Amino acid sequence: MEEIPRWLSAEEEQAWRGFVRMHDRLRFRLGRELQAESGLSFADYAVLVELTDVPEGRRRFLELARAVEWEKSRTSHHIARMAKRGLVVREECPEDGRGAFVVITPVGRAALEAAAPRHVAAVRRAFIDRLSPQEVRVLADLSRRVLGDLDEQDDGCG
Amino acid sequence: MEEIPRWLSAEEEQAWRGFVRMHDRLRFRLGRELQAESGLSFADYAVLVELTDVPEGRRRFLELARAVEWEKSRTSHHIARMAKRGLVVREECPEDGRGAFVVITPVGRAALEAAAPRHVAAVRRAFIDRLSPQEVRVLADLSRRVLGDLDEQDDGCG
DNA sequence: ATCAATTGGTGGACAAATCAACGAAGAGAG
DNA sequence: CTCTCTTCGTTGATTTGTCCACCAATTGAT
Numbered sequence: 001m002e003e004i005p006r007w008l009s010a011e012e013e014q015a016w017r018g019f020v021r022m023h024d025r026l027r028f029r030l031g032r033e034l035q036a037e038s039g040l041s042f043a044d045y046a047v048l049v050e051l052t053d054v055p056e057g058r059r060r061f062l063e064l065a066r067a068v069e070w071e072k073s074r075t076s077h078h079i080a081r082m083a084k085r086g087l088v089v090r091e092e093c094p095e096d097g098r099g100a101f102v103v104i105t106p107v108g109r110a111a112l113e114a115a116a117p118r119h120v121a122a123v124r125r126a127f128i129d130r131l132s133p134q135e136v137r138v139l140a141d142l143s144r145r146v147l148g149d150l151d152e153q154d155d156g157c158g
Numbered sequence: 159m160e161e162i163p164r165w166l167s168a169e170e171e172q173a174w175r176g177f178v179r180m181h182d183r184l185r186f187r188l189g190r191e192l193q194a195e196s197g198l199s200f201a202d203y204a205v206l207v208e209l210t211d212v213p214e215g216r217r218r219f220l221e222l223a224r225a226v227e228w229e230k231s232r233t234s235h236h237i238a239r240m241a242k243r244g245l246v247v248r249e250e251c252p253e254d255g256r257g258a259f260v261v262i263t264p265v266g267r268a269a270l271e272a273a274a275p276r277h278v279a280a281v282r283r284a285f286i287d288r289l290s291p292q293e294v295r296v297l298a299d300l301s302r303r304v305l306g307d308l309d310e311q312d313d314g315c316g
Numbered sequence: 317a318t319c320a321a322t323t324g325g326t327g328g329a330c331a332a333a334t335c336a337a338c339g340a341a342g343a344g345a346g
Numbered sequence: 347c348t349c350t351c352t353t354c355g356t357t358g359a360t361t362t363g364t365c366c367a368c369c370a371a372t373t374g375a376t
């Protein structure tokens with residue numbers, strides 16, 4: 001029972017607020033570039049990546065939702081919008097009558113392939129190439145660990 | 159003129175995607191806790207912090223917008239909502255007829271003071287205390303540098 | 317003094333995210 | 347078989363964010 005709050009030290013505060021702020025800025029800038037150059041949002045890009053990562057570009061709905069870590073409702077709305085634009089299609093699932101697949105279309109695949117090189121270059125320019133190899137390693141390690149801990153806590157409380 | 163895209167190495171990719179994913183997870187979890195315990199959103203919290211950081215809790219509108227790094231339109235809408243809840247008030251600016259101040263109210267101050275200790279504790283629990291001192295240092299440094307570079311680039315292109 | 321150009325801020329229309337309620341199909345118990 | 351419980355996914359209402367046009371005050375030029 002700790003009554004007294006342990007505030008953050010100056011460096012801890014810089015780490016936390018800097019982290020959040022850096023994220024917001026990068027997301028803003030990279031999202032804007034992506035949109036301008038390829039007509040895809042960050043969210044579209046994430047979905048297409050998850051679909052191309054998998055055989056035939058086809059995935060069950062909730063599996064996809066877990067992959068991008070969105071709530072099912074958000075996923076449903078977003079997939080509906082992407083389907084309207086022809087980037088993906090829904091397909092029924094024979095062995096489970098309530099289920100659905102999401103499948104990437106040739107248009108979707110082409111959009112992703114067109115977007116990817118410039119997007120990756122932008123990620124390098126704004127972020128990765130600004131980091132030393134050691135910093136990259138530290139960040140990779142630390143994010144893996146923190147995410148793992150969050151998973152555990154969620155399991156414990158679910 | 160580099161024609162061939164330089165893809166990310168496995169570790170670079172883990173650093174980038176882990177970074178984004180870690181941010182989203184932390185934001186989700188901490189935002190939810192904050193909301194549940196204090197009735198404040200992440201955005202509310204950020205505004206209140208910027209206001210308490212300054213004498214009399216009073217700031218010019220666009221100055222506040224720059225501080226939280228939001229577009230003026232978003233700021234305007236958000237402040238309007240916060241004003242409706244009594245967390246802040248607008249005040250006219252005597253020496254510039256179009257200007258406005260945003261001022262934190264006692265209610266807003268109380269809300270922030272109530273929220274802060276638990277929020278900071280949550281930030282520690284989920285993030286800061288999971289990091290070694292060295293990792294904190296690396297993250298603080300790197301975010302400062304990346305943000306600085308982004309500022310420069312924005313200036314250059316503005 | 318007047319007239320453009322800039323700055324500070326608002327407001328509405330639209331897009332996207334969250335929340336909560338729902339329906340339809342499967343799974344398990346009796 | 348039928349009844350309940352869970353899972354899969356959709357839908358509509360509400361909140362939040364973005365885009366863009368706009369007004370009013372200020373500045374600067376002549």
